[in-house]
Amino acid sequence: VFVFMFLRVLDSVSVLEGDSVSLHTDVKIQRDDHILWMFGPQESRIAEIHRQNIYIDAINTIFEKRLQMDNQTGSLIIRNIRTEHSGLYKLTILSNRGNSYKRFSVSVYALLPVPVITRNCSHCSLSETSSNKNCSLLCSTVNVSAVTLSWYKGNSLLSSISVSDLSISLSLPLELECLDDSYSCVVAYSFTNRTTHLNITDLCQPCPGQQQHFQHIFFLNVQFIADHSLCLLQITSRVSISLLIKHRLMLYSALSYCKSLTPCLNLTTTTTTLHTVKQQIKSLRENF
Structure with missing residues (x-):
């Protein structure tokens, strides 16, 4: 009798706080299969299927009332996920067809704020205001980390700035001619973004006081x-x-x-x- 062991590479999963995420086994379980899910560096057991019975070990833990398992595949579903659920998840499948292992690195990100576009009156000039052809703008977002803030004209990138893991406020200026409304500011994670479109009529006006x-x-x-x-x-x-x-x-x-x-x-x-x-x-x- 030959028993095969299948090793799977690490899968990375990125998700927004408050969403639900499914960690897939990519198999259809048989009657005698044993599916085991563990979490964190201590490899704490959080869920399993044994002889087609589902066991959720989440009482008095950060996963309480958040975990589900698919009884056909053994996939793990985490509902209303939070940043504290970020970390390494390990899947073990014990079967008479062979054992297999899979790991998931789950990163939970805070919700992206909507970027705010304002008139950058610290850069107002007499020529700018009198001609009303040029407009100095500022796009800002607060309390963000691991994001990129960018200006676009249509689909063309004009400028961008990135921040790593620090939670800070970001601002990105833009000088333009008030010709159309095709400009937009985008704050983005690697997997999702939020966009604010420029309304030139509202913003490209003389500065207060001028x-x-x-x-x-x-x-x-x-x-x-x-x-x-x-x-x-x-x-x-x-x-x-x-x-x-x-x-x-x-x-x-x-x-x-x-x-x-x-x-x-x-x-x-x-x-x-x-x-x-x-x-x-x-x-x-x-x-x-």
Whole structure:
């Protein structure tokens, strides 16, 4: 009578905390087969099938109310798995067809947080805000380990950063032109990931504190253009002259305020415009 021993290599299994995992025997058990599952460096028995009877040894252990066995294959199912269940699982199959052994290295990972994309206002610049073509963003995730944080444009990787086993917070900046919504930030384990897609409409706007300043400059530019157009009208009545004086006074006040801001419009241009408007107001009053 020949008895064969089959040795199997180590199988690695990665799973998220809270999921269920099945460790497969890859056999169909016979009546007299003895299936034994052990866990950890002490090789503590946690489950077995002997003469088609199932025994679960999990009372008062970390596996209590979590283990099941398939009565057809002897595969072990761990429900609602936790990080404390990470480790080495050893399977022994004793059969009149020969003995076989299999080992599983199970790694349980914490749930991945959703990456958060924010405006990176620590890198805001005047040119960025005024043109509104470039956008400085920051993708962040907290309390992670053994992950990679990446920026993508479509399916193309733009940049990435990785962390090993330390539980830390990660951030990854990105400078881009606000052209479309095809950008995304991904935090990933080797076997799964979570993704946040960029909404350019919400994020690529002037930074807090600068938006109000440039709204004022925008109003000033519109006011200047409108007032310049009004200059082209032929003044035919005292009412029109009075209206133009009011417009000139408003423009002079706005230009004076803008000149006090830094940065603002070109100071030389602003000073010249102030002088011109002041002379126009004087001339209009003389003709009023």
